[in-house]
Amino acid sequence: MTEALKTLDQASIEQHFHYLHQHPSLAFEETQAASYIAGLLREWGYEVTEGIGKTGVVGRLKVGDGQMRIGLRADTDALPVQEAADLPYKSKIEGKSHTCGHDAHTAMLLGAAEYLAKTRNFNGTLNLIFQPAEEIMAGAPAMIADGLFERFPMDVVFGMHNMPGLPTGKLHFTGGPIMAAVDNWEIVLTGVGSHGSMPEKSIDPLVAGASLVMSLQTIVSRNVAPMDAAVVSVGAFLAGDAGNVIPQTATLRLSTRTRKPETREMVLNKIKSITKATAEAYNVGFEIREGQPGAVLINDAEQTQICVDIARKVFGDEQVVTPGPTFMGSEDFAFYAQKVPGVYCFIGNGNTANVHHPMYVFDKSNLPVGAAYWIAVAENYLK
Structure with missing residues (x-):
């Protein structure tokens, strides 16, 4: 001592x-x-x-x-x-x-x-x-x-x-x-709102967002080596206020964690490409808001x-x-x-x-x- x-x-x-x-x-x-x-x-x-x-x-x-x-x-x-x-x-x-x-x-x-x-x-x-x-x-x-x-x-x-x-x-x-790098991003999907009884008049960002949540889960499971480590978490999914209203926008808030610079680059690029592809598939607009870059x-x-x-x-x-x-x-x-x-x-x-x-x-x-x-x-x- x-x-x-x-x-x-x-x-x-x-x-x-x-x-x-x-x-x-x-x-x-x-x-x-x-x-x-x-x-x-x-x-x-x-x-x-x-x-x-x-x-x-x-x-x-x-x-x-x-x-x-x-x-x-x-x-x-x-x-x-x-x-x-x-x-x-x-x-x-x-x-x-x-x-x-x-x-x-x-x-x-x-x-x-x-x-x-x-x-x-x-x-x-x-x-x-x-x-x-x-x-x-x-x-x-x-x-x-x-x-x-x-x-x-x-x-x-x-x-x-x-x-x-x-x-x-x-x-x-x-x-x-x-310790891992963290990147906190926000993805905003924009469609066309409508009455819940007339979905054909909408472009539903909530459905697109639900698909995107599931698709993002494939990034780690199918792109990151088992001996490496990464996390892609959607911690918030904000869309709509009423059950009979199809909303205009849906917002996903993400937190990613990666332990290698090259893994981080790959994960973030995959988020961008999957978001773009999902938006195109569901005919919604999208905006990715990047936070403080992780390290x-x-x-x-x-x-x-x-x-x-x-x-x-x-x-x-x-x-x-x-x-x-x-x-x-x-x-x-x-x-x-x-x-x-x-x-x-x-x-x-x-x-x-x-x-x-x-x-x-x-x-x-x-x-x-x-x-x-x-x-x-x-x-x-x-x-």
Whole structure:
């Protein structure tokens, strides 16, 4: 056990966690959290820049003459989920909650920030990235577009997420692809509405949409190799309001997940071609509205091994798992890892409800573990 883990102000970290948990904000609305974070960082002596990527905050601390520059990232946004767990520090905002643990991620990084500012046991430049809007895959692209890496150059960037189902407090590392790319698209089919008793006077987009839903399911089953992985889900099918009215339009909302860039390209092209063919077959118009382009999260193999060695030194071999699991979920940290070498790890949250579930609860015993890991990364990379 390192000195940091022994001397961390765990009560302060928990206080940050409780405050952030009680005051959740959705993507690009995290002004209260941003103000809270910025105030603390300034108090501890960081150079603070607010408003990067709308509501992002970066704290920079340069110590000594070291040339190495690293970034530690935490996400700050919450979800539009009504919290069901009866916690003494439960959300005070109706219909919004930190049921993914971003409040804990931020609290852990704040705990490390305070310790590192006080001890200054490093030589180089430390950049702390508090990022908005991870849940909609838009915060990282927004911060990058706002000049994140030009204004705060980094040689390596690091991220961490809690994961229910993995043993509490254990850190999991995997080099290479670890999380899927997500692409959220909307397809609008336009026909001709009519009275339900006169279908011959209509061009029915609902029937076309029903056919399209089924056809899209063949993309993975008949085009993706069994040893590969992909998902095409239609999560919403919106058409009509009454049983006796054939609607004018039908809207499908899709979420696709892919683990390889080439698989992603194939899946998206298949969605386009099947939609076009279905629209032509049913004589309806169509429009495909593409969302934020997805990216596979790929850990730099060399830097991942360095982090494994650091974690083993801090916590012991039994607390570090490598290679760890990979997931079909997605993370916009992937966009950082496209710009500079990145390492993203998971900290086990134990046998709890899954993230995004109303009964999800973050295991607070992870708070000092996550903070100690960040401290160890900073002190070892910035020697």
